Amino acid sequence: MVSVASAPAAADAKLSPGGARIDIEGVSHWFKQQDGVLQVLDSIDLQVQPGEFVALLGPSGCGKSTLLRLVAGLEPATTGRIAQDGEPITRPDPSRIVVFQDPTLYPWRSVWDNVALGLQARGLLKTQRSRVDDALALVGLTDFAKSFPHQLSGGMAQRVALARALVNDPQLLVLDEPLGKLDSLTRIAMQSELVNLWQRAGFSALLVTHDVEEALFLANRVIVLSDRPARIAAELVVDLPYPRHRGHPRLAQLRHEALRHLGLDATW
Numbered sequence: 001m002v003s004v005a006s007a008p009a010a011a012d013a014k015l016s017p018g019g020a021r022i023d024i025e026g027v028s029h030w031f032k033q034q035d036g037v038l039q040v041l042d043s044i045d046l047q048v049q050p051g052e053f054v055a056l057l058g059p060s061g062c063g064k065s066t067l068l069r070l071v072a073g074l075e076p077a078t079t080g081r082i083a084q085d086g087e088p089i090t091r092p093d094p095s096r097i098v099v100f101q102d103p104t105l106y107p108w109r110s111v112w113d114n115v116a117l118g119l120q121a122r123g124l125l126k127t128q129r130s131r132v133d134d135a136l137a138l139v140g141l142t143d144f145a146k147s148f149p150h151q152l153s154g155g156m157a158q159r160v161a162l163a164r165a166l167v168n169d170p171q172l173l174v175l176d177e178p179l180g181k182l183d184s185l186t187r188i189a190m191q192s193e194l195v196n197l198w199q200r201a202g203f204s205a206l207l208v209t210h211d212v213e214e215a216l217f218l219a220n221r222v223i224v225l226s227d228r229p230a231r232i233a234a235e236l237v238v239d240l241p242y243p244r245h246r247g248h249p250r251l252a253q254l255r256h257e258a259l260r261h262l263g264l265d266a267t268w
């Protein structure tokens with residue numbers, strides 16, 4: 001494993017004010033397949049500090065989403081330990097919310113009702129209706145509370161998905177390519193919005209993305225994974241304050257490093 005910058009993550013790029021600490025210790029994972037087993041993760045050791053934004057980059061199929069699923073508590077790791085603030089993660093929990101590439105909104109529910117889902121499921125909606133309004137305000141969709149999903153653009157729909165996550169006041173946001181289906185201009189705008197949300201709402205974030213620039217623009221630390229079974233190949237500390245300037249020469253330097261660790265030639 002290669003650490004490109006030695007400065008601690010918090011030195012220049014401030015962490016968000018709250019959030020969970022996640023400890024991933026010696027995690028390996030295998031899937032049963034018809035003709036045997038497939039090892040997907042190999043001895044992953046990674047810590048997410050409270051309020052830290054960590055991005056995972058890696059070749060397609062190396063095991064990034066699998067690692068997110070284990071951290072979210074959607075399935076147990078074959079070996080190793082994953083803990084949130086010292087407590088083993090054994091099941092999904094509203095303190096850890098996953099946001100996927102597809103916003104998966106219910107088409108027959110209004111924006112407000114979609115965002116309210118988590119509170120409603122936990123029987124909290126009657127007493128905590130204002131949290132829905134707060135979450136919609138955070139993503140700038142107050143005026144669209146009564147709209148329906150078919151009336152939204154892709155970016156707006158994904159903002160609803162983020163509001164639906166934030167209404168639960170998560171300690172960890174697990175982001176699996178959340179901007180992957182957006183057009184490039186919307187994606188750039190949403191990256192800035194995500195930084196704003198993270199800084200204002202205060203959660204730790206673990207992001208999977210295929211986009212090297214996105215990882216470097218958003219994260220305090222970028223973890224580069226190897227081919228399957230994924231091991232940590234490199235850790236890049238993005239020692240730049242927020243909001244970041246996309247043209248910063250340090251980002252170009254880190255991009256070059258990330259691409260090199262991904263086995264790509266970054267001469268262009």
Ligand SMILES: Nc1ncnc2c1ncn2[C@@H]1O[C@H](COP(=O)(O)OP(=O)(O)OP(=O)(O)O)[C@@H](O)[C@H]1O
Binds near residue numbers: 032038059061062228
């Ligand atoms: N439930 C499962 N059962 C069996 N194999 C699985 C299962 N889930 C994932 N895999 C396999 O594990 C490997 C890693 O999948 P995963 O989705 O974690 O990779 P990824 O790095 O997120 O991929 P991508 O970047 O293409 O989204 C793949 O070969 C996939 O086919």
